[in-house]
Amino acid sequence: MSNDIIISATKLTKRFGHFTAVDEITFDVHKGEIFGFLGANGAGKTTAMRMLCGLSMPTSGKASVAGFDVYKHNEDIKKNIGYMSQKFSLYEDLTVRENMQLYGGIYGKSKAFIKDKTQEIVDQLHLGNEADKLVKSLPLGWKQKLAFSVAIFHEPGIVFLDEPTGGVDPVTRREFWNMIYEAADKGITVFVTTHYMDEAEYCSRVSIMVDGKIEAMDTPAELRKRYNAPSMDEVFLKLARKATRSE
Amino acid sequence: MRTLKFLLQKEFRQIFRDKANVRMIFMMPVIQLLILPWAADYEIKNIKLSVADHDHSTYSRQLVSKITSSGYFQLTGYKDSYEKSLEQIEDDEADIILEIPASFEKTLIKENEAKLFVASNAINGVKGSLGSAYLRSILQDFNREVRLEWIQMPKFNPQTQIEVTSSNWFNPSMNYKFFMVPGMLVLLLTMVGTNLTAINIVKEKEIGTIEQINVTPVKKYHFIIGKLIPFWVLGLIAMTMGLIIAFVIYGILPLGSYLTIYGFAAVYLLAVLGLGLLISTFVSTQQQAMLISFFIMMIFVLLSGLYTSIDSMPVWAQWITRFNPVTYFIEVMRMVVLKGSTFADIKIHLLKITGFAVALNGLAILSYRKRS
Missing domain, CATH: 3.40.1710.10 (abc type-2 transporter like domain)
Structure with missing residues (x-):
């Protein structure tokens, strides 16, 4: 098993002054998994993810992503990952096509690759009529799906999704998860944070973070059994009630 | 190089798509150069x-x-x-x-x-x-x-009289506008350069797109050069418009060559763009960026010798003017436009402004972090 570990963190910690946002978390993610990173608001999910993506410098601990150390080789990590942040962060004043062209280009993809891939995504998302419209004119659900497609445009080995379905209607959420499954089928490891517990059921494995620490980590089925709960919702409530930290 | 091409393409698309931007870049210099020189006049009338x-x-x-x-x-x-x-x-x-x-x-x-x-x-x-x-x-x-x-004047004036005749060099008619317009052009260029760059980058911070860029393998210098080049081009366009207005409205045709002006402006713009970049790395909102560049601009304007002569400032203030890039370009503009100075005459100025460009951009690159 250990040779297919693609993300590994050991006692990874981030402090802001006296505040410990992420407190010695240790976990491994295997290749091809959909790893759910759960936790209440302010539990430290985003901070942990930002450290793994090379956006935030850890205070202590060890971590590697795609075989690269987060301290020394953070720029190498970036070539191998896709990232979709909590905030919608495509360029709203560029068109759908132009956004894909930009991100394809800066990951060093060829002109032909960009062209084919763009067409593929436009077809997949049924954006035929919108491809040359500014992104800001799209409804939120489409924007989120587009952001995900752009995050995996360059076909990375791992994609980090930070609350990708926030504010999106249930139908679109369902479609979004279908896209995640498709990506996982292609061998992309998915690292996703969420606080929708129904989404946790879709993950191969989940970890639940409370006050900067990982309180539980296993498959959803195993966790339900261990906490004697009918749903992940119950599991989460049992664990998260212990939280002392508020937003 | 290819990355840079994509970044530049994106930047130019965004700039020209934003109508407010285009207005600011093109209308502001025109309006200011058309109005201000008539009002900012030392001659006391009325x-x-x-x-x-x-x-x-x-x-x-x-x-x-x-x-x-x-x-x-x-x-x-x-x-x-x-x-x-x-x-x-x-x-x-x-x-x-x-x-x-x-x-x-x-x-x-x-x-x-x-x-x-x-x-x-x-x-x-x-x-x-x-x-x-x-x-x-x-x-x-x-x-x-x-x-x-x-009074019947005596044939020979018994009193000795000294009569003074003076001749005004370089600006024979002492036209105040010949003095002010080249200087104002420099100010406009400075404002366009510093403000636009700072605000543009901070806007990406606010929206969150900069984070999306930071998580890609785009190199720091690619990103910065990708930001500098578009505004450098825009700055030169704004200056060209200013020079056209100076000629059409005020009849100001430099005695020296346009090449000297553009040569100096090219380096000067790098310095002020570097300043804008530096501001953007320290602030997190557009408002902060505006306030800081406004504050810096005040100092730049008042300690540049545009309105008041540097020679009559107190010694400490004269020292400050030496750290003000605006001072050098205003001097150069006046030298080239009114005296017909050439590259050889302004080489010290050029050297100093190159120093500014290197220092400001160097600092900006050092303080720009892809990782917090």
């Missing part, structure tokens, strides 16, 4: 004059009409006592008082001399002193005319 005439003679009236016909004075009061004129000064209806004593004409004819009294409101020191200086020279003129009219 000095409000109150005459306290106790004489009411032919001469006193001749004197007053001579003064008002000079074009610099505006007669706002013709009183019969000094107190009444003083009241006008207190009410801000007059800047300067000319008191003509009761026996002005009589003494002038009889005794060949007469005394006048001038009092000025010195709240605005420049207006006060220039006003009385103008008035004095008109009075001297008047004096000469009276002497010519009345």
